[in-house]
Amino acid sequence: MADSDQNIIRLAHGGGGSLTNQLIKDLFLRYFDNEYLKKLNDSAILQSSFSQFAFTTDSFVVSPLFFPGGDIGKLSVCGTVNDLCVSGAKPLYLSIGLIIEEGFSIKELERIVKSIKDTAQEAGVLVVTGDTKVVEHGKADGVFINTTGVGAIEKSIPVTGSRAQSGDKVIISGPIGSHGMSVITSRENFGFHSRIKSDVAPLNGLVNTMLEITEEIHVMRDATRGGVATVLNEIADQSGVSIVLDEEKIPVNEDVRGACEILGFDPLYTANEGVLVACVGAEDAEELVKAMQKHPYGKKSSIAGSVKDDSPGRLSLKTTIGSHRVLDMQTGEQLPRIC
């Protein structure tokens, strides 16, 4: 075997035989050293101290795999942790399913695995079970990752998409569009030399801060694919309300605003991976935002809109010059593989 063959993923690494075992022992167990994973059984056996739990899955196919502020590993943990915590759950356990293209660098794989470990540690979740498949060169694109998560529902606050109420305030937890613009401008074919940093972050700490202030949080959603406008459209639809955003109050970083203008994107429809939107009772909104602003991932939190009962399902934007524009659910092609 040529020396360089030792440094790349081969088909047999996914075959279930000795090379698979070697990869598990030399790489995965080294980073995910917990009592559950190291038993290497077909399933992890876990204690359930909760009467309700949240269960969610996401596959990640982001391209490129590494971008300013993050990589597919960090993204795959944050995506699933965030889906759990915006459902009112405390994220506990993750599974990791890897699909790797033959010939992928083991060094880059290790970088991704380390990133998964670091992010899981920050979020306080354990990677308890996993799976690795390898497909022929040209039949995948580097690495795809599925993360599926289980979280405990501890407080019985029903945070669903259908509980937005007329009079609620809409909170956006941070500058929008950074993740999407970071990934897009990292692509070689864009020839873009800015280094926009993705907002990718685990939001469970921020959500804990929010739930300590008030239980009048009716809806929480992380504004991923399709951006803030798509998620708020879904909420308006599910709750049968209208939502009006105030353009002036929507946090957007200057580098994102500039890149969006040049490249023809709308930050409202651009993906975030560390920004949530919430519909909350008006009386608690100010206090909530103040508390959020003290959290590292909520510094730019803002009350950016309100919920009304006219025109159910409609999302609109009050622009800086005072006109109103309807923000539809996005149709047609979006840039693919943002997450």
Add this chain to the structure above:
Amino acid sequence: MADSDQNIIRLAHGGGGSLTNQLIKDLFLRYFDNEYLKKLNDSAILQSSFSQFAFTTDSFVVSPLFFPGGDIGKLSVCGTVNDLCVSGAKPLYLSIGLIIEEGFSIKELERIVKSIKDTAQEAGVLVVTGDTKVVEHGKADGVFINTTGVGAIEKSIPVTGSRAQSGDKVIISGPIGSHGMSVITSRENFGFHSRIKSDVAPLNGLVNTMLEITEEIHVMRDATRGGVATVLNEIADQSGVSIVLDEEKIPVNEDVRGACEILGFDPLYTANEGVLVACVGAEDAEELVKAMQKHPYGKKSSIAGSVKDDSPGRLSLKTTIGSHRVLDMQTGEQLPRIC
């Protein structure tokens, strides 16, 4: 848009916007109509009536997607259901994560989704959450599926890979190697015209039958990638025992035996998706096998070996002519993408 464009998956089907929603409503909700999935929240919120649960993940990249006896949809449900039930858990909930190649036929996708639904129904599990990503044509190979599952541990029988004991009998639940040979001989480049039917099946019913007979089941494993020999090697290693298989007692169908001979495979190392191996107390083994033989997925069950305490970690085969052959953990390249 050309008419044919309506019938294929486009990048925007995975973009999180209106085409994604259309796919969810027109396809997924039509087949997976349960109270959890139809809420379309970021996570499914589920009741936990159990104090312990099993959690397992598997990605499926089988090629071809359709083969005699099954397809990637059926396979993805069985693989995860079987990992749960051989861990002593009652499979309850599944997540489905799809990675689809741009241009894939929506009709074929529907065939796969229907197959997932039918198999989940047979196994008594609910698909409660899902995710769809689309990558550019040429960046995946048709469809990859991740299924992650949660199962309730109801009886406290610790069925782990490390509990095989000297004196135990080794049971194999059915003819071996059918899945691997079905997939391999379905590949066009093999030019093979037999129609070997995969054994792919959900085994939770069979496992229930077994647990009704005896609690002296020390190890259960589904013999997937790497086949019976790889799984028994792992068990011998984890339990610190040796295992001797009796070649005469190992169930193999004639078509599989023939194809293996012609193509140079060993059925002992060929993948199964509806066959389990178990190490059980000797006194209950006969009764157990009789009960298993009455189950549709255990008709050819047999006591095919025994556990000893010499040479920890060694698996060997007593051949039909009475000689002994060591069956090593498989090394090097296997045929990829069997599951």
